[in-house]
Amino acid sequence: MTAVSAPAEPLVPGAPPSATLAQDVWRGISRENPVVIQMLGMCPTMAVTNLLANGIAMGLATTFVMVGSGLFVSLFRRYIASEVRITSYILIIATFVTLADMILAATFPTISKALGPFMPLIVANCLLLGRAEAFAAKVGLARAVADGFGMGMGFTVSLSALSAFRELLGRGSLLGVDLLGPRYEPWVFLVLPPGGFFALGMLLITVAWVAGRRARRRAKAVA
Amino acid sequence: MSTLAWIFVSTLVVNNFTLVMFLGLCSFFGVTAKVETAWRLGLANTFVLLITAVSAWVLNTYVLTRTPFLRTIAFIVVIASGVQIVEMAVRKHFPVLFRQLGIYLPLITTNCAILGLALFQTSRHYTLVEGIVFALGAGFGLTLALSLMASIRERLELADVPAVARRMGLVLIVASSLSMAFMGFAGMGSGQ
Numbered sequence: 001m002t003a004v005s006a007p008a009e010p011l012v013p014g015a016p017p018s019a020t021l022a023q024d025v026w027r028g029i030s031r032e033n034p035v036v037i038q039m040l041g042m043c044p045t046m047a048v049t050n051l052l053a054n055g056i057a058m059g060l061a062t063t064f065v066m067v068g069s070g071l072f073v074s075l076f077r078r079y080i081a082s083e084v085r086i087t088s089y090i091l092i093i094a095t096f097v098t099l100a101d102m103i104l105a106a107t108f109p110t111i112s113k114a115l116g117p118f119m120p121l122i123v124a125n126c127l128l129l130g131r132a133e134a135f136a137a138k139v140g141l142a143r144a145v146a147d148g149f150g151m152g153m154g155f156t157v158s159l160s161a162l163s164a165f166r167e168l169l170g171r172g173s174l175l176g177v178d179l180l181g182p183r184y185e186p187w188v189f190l191v192l193p194p195g196g197f198f199a200l201g202m203l204l205i206t207v208a209w210v211a212g213r214r215a216r217r218r219a220k221a222v223a
Numbered sequence: 224m225s226t227l228a229w230i231f232v233s234t235l236v237v238n239n240f241t242l243v244m245f246l247g248l249c250s251f252f253g254v255t256a257k258v259e260t261a262w263r264l265g266l267a268n269t270f271v272l273l274i275t276a277v278s279a280w281v282l283n284t285y286v287l288t289r290t291p292f293l294r295t296i297a298f299i300v301v302i303a304s305g306v307q308i309v310e311m312a313v314r315k316h317f318p319v320l321f322r323q324l325g326i327y328l329p330l331i332t333t334n335c336a337i338l339g340l341a342l343f344q345t346s347r348h349y350t351l352v353e354g355i356v357f358a359l360g361a362g363f364g365l366t367l368a369l370s371l372m373a374s375i376r377e378r379l380e381l382a383d384v385p386a387v388a389r390r391m392g393l394v395l396i397v398a399s400s401l402s403m404a405f406m407g408f409a410g411m412g413s414g415q
Contacts, residue, residue, distance in 0.1 A: 008306075018391075039252065039391060041251075042248035043249075043335040046248065047245035047246075070339050080253060086329070087300070090299055090300075091296065091299075091300070094295050097295060098292060098293075098295050098296060100373070101295070108296065117346065119296040120338070121338055121342065123295055123299050123333075124337070126249050126330065126333045126337075129333050137243050192403040193244075193245065193406065194400070194403040195399070196245065196399060196402075197395050197399035198395070198396065201396040204390070204395060205387050205392040208392060209387045
């Protein structure tokens with residue numbers, strides 16, 4: 001678990017090493033977490049995490065697009081010429097984003113309105129193109145779907161943690177339910193744009209601290 | 224005229240694309256180690272933004288009137304081709320810059336600032352001239368944010384920072400302070 005000191009390279013040449021499906025899923029949530037470790041998909045990470053509901057919706061929508069595009073990129077990997085592969089991946093991703101956008105607008109119109117242009121902006125999330133290029137285009141269907149699901153879940157978990165922190169301290173509520181009572185003075189800074197950078201910075205520092213402590217403890221156990 | 228000036232100033236500082244609207248953060252964190260590279264990437268972005276603003280207006284006015292659900296797909300295809308043109312031009316005329324920018328040049332395609340500009344322009348129903356001014360404001364705002372961040376990071380190289388914050392953690396806290404500074408302009412919008 002030296003993940004923090006050596007971030008994963010998003011665009012590795014050659015096929016990824018073989019692993020079981022469970023490992024493919026788990027890697028996205030832990031060791032290669034898209035937000036905390038790889039720092040991919042930063043724009044939605046900070047723009048929509050001022051409310052927990054928005055964070056969860058964005059995470060799940062991204063998971064849907066990751067799984068769908070992983071499936072199709074892997075399915076057509078033998079037929080896509082390498083010169084036009086980036087454009088083809090972007091087109092596959094854009095199709096699934098349009099689908100997700102329409103499904104969300106039909107089922108949760110309020111959240112869809114709150115996310116606004118950040119829903120179609122999932123297309124420009126580098127995580128999707130990065131995984132299509134580095135992973136889905138080089139492996140079979142099942143592994144591509146497992147990886148997409150894992151990365152999407154890792155994204156959802158990080159976004160939920162970040163937005164729960166910002167909503168709880170910035171508004172004193174979670175999912176719109178008032179938790180800290182009327183006497184709590186909301187830390188409004190956290191729901192404003194600078195608060196997004198600040199919260200993620202704090203999250204990264206905490207992760208680095210935990211990883212460093214674990215490494216020191218392991219070194220002590222060996223010695 | 225005053226509308227145009229307002230659009231320019233508001234996208235340049237009040238609603239700065241990078242620091243207030245969170246668009247284009249990948250290059251904001253990825254290419255801001257050196258001032259020189261940072262502002263050049265900013266200008267390359269400005270150029271792509273201009274192309275995008277014009278093509279998005281053409282698409283919205285003449286092509287997508289009956290098929291608004293194809294908007295995302297149409298925009299991204301236009302952006303991808305625009306970036307391809309810029310990449311070829313930079314490779315031919317500025318080979319050194321081409322090597323410095325590396326992967327971040329093709330990655331302009333997945334820079335949310337570009338697609339974001341097209342989407343915001345659509346939702347605000349800008350005319351062609353307004354769209355071009357919007358793109359200029361956004362591009363210069365992006366260049367400003369990138370150069371500011373890069374000059375701060377150049378100084379940070381020599382600073383003695385606690386080990387846990389040495390990587391991206393500190394950069395994010397710095398970005399937070401920069402964003403707070405830009406929030407100071409927010410009062411300018413209340414008169415409108």
